Amino acid sequence: MHNPGNATPDRFPAEERFAEGAQYIAGRLTRGTSGRTHAVVDPASGEEVLRYELAGTADVDRAVAAAREAFPGWAGATPGERSDALHRFAAVLADRAEDFARAESLQCGKPLKLSREFDVPGTIDNTAFFAGAARLLQGQSAGEYSGDHTSYIRREPIGVVGSIAPWNYPLQMAAWKVLPAIAAGNTIVLKPAEITPLTSLLFAQAATDAGIPDGVINIVTGTGREAGEHLVGHPDVTMTSFTGSTAVGKRVAEIATATVKRLHLELGGKAPFVVFDDADPEAAAHGAVAGALINTGQDCTAATRAYVQRPLYDAFVARTAALMETVRLGDPFAAGTDLGPLISHAQRDRVAGFVDRARAYARVVTGGEAPEGELAKGAYYRPTLIADAAQDSEVVQSEIFGPVLVVLPFDTDDEGIALANDTPYGLAASAWSRDVYRTNRATREIKAGCVWVNDHIPIISEMPHGGYKSSGYGKDMSAYSFEEYTQIKHVMFDNTAVAAKDWHRTVFGDR
Template sequence: MLERPYLFIDGQWLAAQSGEHFDVFDPSDASLLARVAAAGRADVDLAVRAARRAFDAGDWPRLGGRQRAAVLRRIADGIRARQDELALLEVRDNGKPLPEAQWDIADAAGCFDFYADLAAGLDDDERAVPLGDARFRASVVREPVGVAAAVIPWNYPLLMAAWKVAPALAAGCAMVLKPSELTPLSALELAGIANDAGLPPGVLNVLPGLGSEAGAALVEHPGVDKIAFTGSLPTGSRIMQAAAREVKNISLELGGKSPFIVFADSDIEAAVEWIMFGIFWNQGQVCSATSRVLVERALYPDLLQRLSEEAQKIRIGNGLEDGVLLGPLVSAGQHAKVSAAIAQGIADGARLVCGGKPPAGLEQGWFMQPTVFADVPLDCALWREEIFGPVVCVNPFDSEADALHLANDSEFGLAAAVMSADLERCERLARRLQAGIVWINCSQPTFSELPWGGVKRSGIGRELGEWGLDNYLETKQITRYESRESWAWYLKPGC
């Protein structure tokens, strides 16, 4: 068992003031993996005050962008130097297969490199704005928003931390990061890596703890200027209400029920590959998972057969075993939620094509077979609600207009995908799909350079790319009067 008895506050490893801890379990066998210090309200206050001092009186916000970039690059190098160790930790903490964890760690390092480049560009960020009055000269600058609170989910523990920490540090903010209580271990390692990279004390504080205690205290703290959250719609709604009381800057990346439209002229093997990648990657625990598949009726029976055949071939097991491409769900609670959604889908009349139960021989862990439903009623929870598991719903459509209507008929709008040999049709649909992200002839590719976020109830704001940096910057105009003539509104010359 791993012992993580400390929080990271103001550049120091400190015990929780209450002395309390919580347990973290290995989802592959439900064994106790780690005992972790549990931050409470007093610890949150200590961390926010440290971040406040670092921002208000420290050097970090006032350093040049190139100087901050150098630290971010050292953080990226520190992650790469420990890639194998961090990937192993992520597998044991989250359950994902090792190749996925290795991909995530490499992406996290790349994210810090990307924002290092953007940080360096802030040194030359001031922009002159032409005015219609020659007596004035104006420019616009961007400045860090202040102390940022980041609350991240359990599905990509280190990568989700990087998506928030890297742009916040690049902008010059100070941050308090609360990882999920289900997967806190790699965020604590990130704190140590950042400290070794020379990040000043108080600029990054990491507080593992329960959402109801540490998370609530953090988003409600008056010393926080900005809240960045990724997670469920209900929690995001509560955070939005808390932020409204003091009109805090927020960005929210919430749920999804993303559609994947497949036309009959698509290559069936390519379609099956991308459908499986879109829903079985990370055990379906992906906010953008393309969990609603719409297939043109002429292709529908053949695609269903091939999808069922290939889904049943996926090797399930401990993510550290060779060849495993589907690990366990993250927790007993998540396993129960997915199991209940499957049972309800069957009760509501959806046709179970394959899967739908834990695999034989893996009863100790929180495993679920890749599950395919067909002919799903459009008004049932299975079709409309986010499941966050390896469960895909497949329905037919008859026309492009039909497909577009079915795809957009959702309260969510995070992502969508369309597949066809007719690229003109794909481009046409891409502009009519109500989603912040649209993939053509693929599903789920994600790049640090591109914006990430949704419309409707999938959230507010964008992460990644230059838009992710904007989350942590405020825009300021600076206008000066340059004329030698007196303004002479109240004080008239000669009076």
């Protein structure tokens, strides 16, 4: 049901801002041509806030053509020119920070304090970082490695990038896909999740207003099966970057392989949270609650499996449950709200299914239900702590993607590290101890792309984000991300000016 009050000042006027359509191609908003519409729904109320025309394959073709046309000019710009444009982009984002925060909270159900203090400033900082990094595309020093030649490395943009971003962090994921690509001189077509397109569209508009040329950043908002698969398989797209589930990532890889595309995948996670018996128990409990419940648990790096050494286990379970019970569910736009809804009622029901099945083999210590009353209209679910599950059980091995933390005991350090590694995933982890030797061992032996020590969740623009094993490959953020978005070319000059080179004898003649 459409809510005519959705454009009130305390929310975000989505219908007004995207009256011209929810596609952004060659520097302007336009309508999709698939012949089908889709609704953006506020998950806190279940009310429709925007209905728009979905992108079809023709829209993807137009966006790719716009990106291809813009590529020579943008790739030919100097690093300084691209850097200046990105600095202006960061300034525009900062000026519009509140707009972005409200749009993100409206479409995702995030508490406004999370959007204001995490998603939006992180995106602005990421933009500022890549403004600087654009001028520092490093390669190996030039030198005479053969003795008779001078070699050097060129790092060149690869062309049109076709990227797909998820619904849990729409703004940050748009930035993570777009910024390294364009800083390196590529152009891009981004497909956001069709349920959360608002901030990706605002992001592209801000880029245009900052002076980034038309066609450098394009947004197609359509379904994965139609727009997404067509984008990944498009012959004029040279690279695909995908963030999402491991199952869908496998499908993306299958399509990309058929056209021999460069591929970057950031997939699922099931992050272990390993608490050794000398850890600060209060810090560990606070860290577990914050790390498990960030973004209502819809975070691939969220703490989902807490392994606690047996002397601390019972106290950790009790303290973590008590802290979870203090978390305040409510309207994302209301002061005092700590936890918003899940992204949809379907996702809430999926999470509830995991918890309900776990009752047969584990103990639900707190939570495990949707709230009643006014919040029942939204996709809310109470923070949930599950104890005493088996290592091979569903809640330990599968990505739940909700406000659910599972706690298991361990005895020896060897066992704790082995349990941490005992899933197909390897995106993030944390180790909690006052002993530097224990934590150093954990950071060496836990197979994950990021291992925090005595904390869980913080990220910074200067450091890479990416996983091991079924969590994918390649890096977002940091200068390391340029490895995904540039071609490495070896250039070699002869220094001898000799017609008959010594090595020619291997083909004809003698020394």
